Amino acid sequence: MAEAPAAPERPRIVCSDNGPEAPYPLQMEGEVISGFGRGSKELGIPTANLPVDESQMTWIANITSGVYFGYAALRLPANHPDIPAATSSSNGDSSSTEYHIFPMVMSIGYNPFYKNSKRSAEVHILHKFAQDFYGAPMRLLLLGFVREEKNYAGVEALIEDINIDCEVARRSLDRPAWTPREGVVGKGTGTLDGSWLVREDKA
Ligand code: ADP
Ligand code: RBF
Ligand code: MG
Numbered sequence: 001m002a003e004a005p006a007a008p009e010r011p012r013i014v015c016s017d018n019g020p021e022a023p024y025p026l027q028m029e030g031e032v033i034s035g036f037g038r039g040s041k042e043l044g045i046p047t048a049n050l051p052v053d054e055s056q057m058t059w060i061a062n063i064t065s066g067v068y069f070g071y072a073a074l075r076l077p078a079n080h081p082d083i084p085a086a087t088s089s090s091n092g093d094s095s096s097t098e099y100h101i102f103p104m105v106m107s108i109g110y111n112p113f114y115k116n117s118k119r120s121a122e123v124h125i126l127h128k129f130a131q132d133f134y135g136a137p138m139r140l141l142l143l144g145f146v147r148e149e150k151n152y153a154g155v156e157a158l159i160e161d162i163n164i165d166c167e168v169a170r171r172s173l174d175r176p177a178w179t180p181r182e183g184v185v186g187k188g189t190g191t192l193d194g195s196w197l198v199r200e201d202k203a
Helices: 058-062 155-173
Strands: 026-031 048-050 066-074 100-109 120-125 137-148
Touching (some): 048 137, 066 120, 100 137, 137 155
Antiparallel strands (some): 048 120, 066 100
């Protein structure tokens, strides 16, 4: 039997240095729900799932299934260990910023490897959390596309590609035009407008 051809080298950075281009940024929000319980966490890539309502978010019904990257803002409960001690915010008033911004990479689609019948949206946040945050309000700013979703011969190949996706997202976001003015947890600030992520909840 002939060996499978080696997978082509993937670029480690995507999109223009000048920042996101139309149709991005795309916005999505909801509360973190339980996913398929397949033990993504055990594989080292926990994914926070959001409900997908294609009738409310028409763009998601038409978007290509695949991997996207951008930022997630989380409103963690007051006693959560991952709330940063000193929160940077654009106006210097740390008490007004309830949402904290983290870099993320996400999958939107049917997960052909698992043959789901329903479209899912799951977000891997590029931060090591000490505790889960099921139920937390989460806002997503999708800034760019990484690749289409694929099927895989084995779970190892899937994990390998997801790890490359994480590196692509990290490096692509680590540019001034891709970094929010409002600040990213553990990182600096840039020139991107991230105000939607941290705006106050409507009463
Ligand atoms: P499920 O099938 O319920 O989605 P996962 O194994 O995918 O289970 O774990 C997801 C949960 O793990 C999230 O809902 C969140 O509470 C927690 N979590 C911890 N660290 C992260 C992270 N870095 N990114 C996303 N979720 C995380
Ligand atoms: N599932 C697939 O079947 N094909 C994919 O190409 C794929 N890409 C993913 C990329 C990222 C960044 C993430 C977070 C998930 C992806 N998934 C994909 C979903 C994956 O199967 C799911 O998270 C499993 O629960 C991992 O065990
Ligand atoms: Mg999940």
